[in-house]
Amino acid sequence: MAITRLRLLALDDDEGDIELLRRYLEMLSQYEVELVALSQPGHLLERICTEGVDVVFLDYMLGKTTGLEVLQQLRAAGNITPVIMLTGQGDEQLAVKLMRAGATDYLAKSRLSPENLGQALRNAMRIGQLERQAVLSEEKLRLAAKVFDNVLEGVVVTNAEACIVSVNPAFTAITGYSEDEVLGKNPNIMRSSFHDKAFYQQLWNELLTTGQWKGEIWNTYKSGNTFLMWQTISAVKNEDGRITHFVSVFFDITERKRHEDKIRYQAYHDVLTNLPNRRLFHDRLATALLQAQRDGEMLAVMFLDLDHFKRINDALGHDAGDLLLKEVAGRLKKCIRQGDTLSRFGGDEFVLLLPKIKSARNAVMFAEKLIMTFDAPIMLPGQEWDVKASIGISLFPKDGDEPSALIKKADEAMYVAKQKGRNNCYLAGSER
Secondary structure: OOOEEEEEEEEOOOHHHHHHHHHHHHOOOOEEEEEEEEOOOOOHHHHHHHHOOOEEEEEOEEOOEEHHHHHHHHHHOOOOOOEEEEEOOOOHHHHHHHHHOOOOEEEEHHHOOHHHHHHHHHHHHHHHHHHHHHHHHHHHHHHHHHHHHHOOOEEEEEEOOOOEEEEOHHHHHHHOOOHHHHOOOOHHHHEOOOOOHHHHHHHHHHHHHHOEEEEEEEEEOOOOOEEEEEEEEEEEEOOOOOEEEEEEEEEEOHHHHHHHHHHHHHHHEOOOOOOEOHHHHHHHHHHHHHHHHHHOOEEEEEEEEEOOHHHHHHHHOHHHHHHHHHHHHHHHHHHOOOOOEEEEEEOOEEEEEEEEEOOHHHHHHHHHHHHHOOOOOEEEOOEEEOOOEEEEEEEEOOOOOOHHHHHHHHHHHHHHHHHOOOOOEEEOOOOO
């Protein structure tokens, strides 16, 4: 049989009673007991806490005070150590009084024996364990409540029918809805029009199948404005495996998403003209080449460079040059088709991607149309400025099947156009 080690403390001013208690305890073979005896209650609480006492034996009569008063002091201090009251009286009313005050058990000294002492110890240890578990549970509940009230994430708890039963303060701070406004309602009161019916069906299917769903979802504030949030919804089940609640934790990522989109946009676009930059153009050209190869189609790359742009910067300054580049970008954008890509590579260099070109002649005609957009002068602060452009054209598959090869061929053709007098276009591989 396993032996339980116990550290006991007895508070009794009668040395004979202490010795009798010690002798009876030694007769309990299932326990290995260390008994600390005290005759006065001073520093009792401190010793119980610091010495790791398992059970306290407390005599009812203690000279100037009573065991009841000592017991009340222990419990008022929040101490839950099991206490077995010892008294020379067999008064049932006193026993009830002691138990209500927090005693774990009650033994009359006249009926003290190893058997009832062992039974009282077993009861005290069992009750003490239950009380410690209850205290831990209460502490966990208090901690959970504190976390619930103080986390920055919004928390929504619904019942199995998806009716809201609780929300935390962060929910109100994020959405604008108070707890009273949403209790008993379905969370879909915040639903936006961004998602279709299939989206919510998929959400519920995943939640009911796996017990959890997480992802980005658009909802609406109380004000009616939409916001993007990252949300995790978990199903809470009882011991029988039946869903009893759903818990949703979310936080607003609208500003973060806007910031990320801004950074991503800036990484792929020219700051001055807002046109796709060299990096994005390469990506789109690579995608267009794959589609053209698959469909057996032709595409064109055009490299456009303004004629004598340096003269404008030298004469009017870089600010005027920037205004001119913005105007050029605006005119070119009006010429391109849906599905085409106009990019600024830097300086006064613009590159165009034209997928699904039917023939080389069509490409040349499109380039001539672009050149005609500069027939009208561009208004700059203080004067008009005549701007002309030279364009080089490369074609897939004739001039290559890689983005870099087609851009290089178009660039070379543009220099040929300049050599031929500027303000015109040249098709790569044509007769000079």
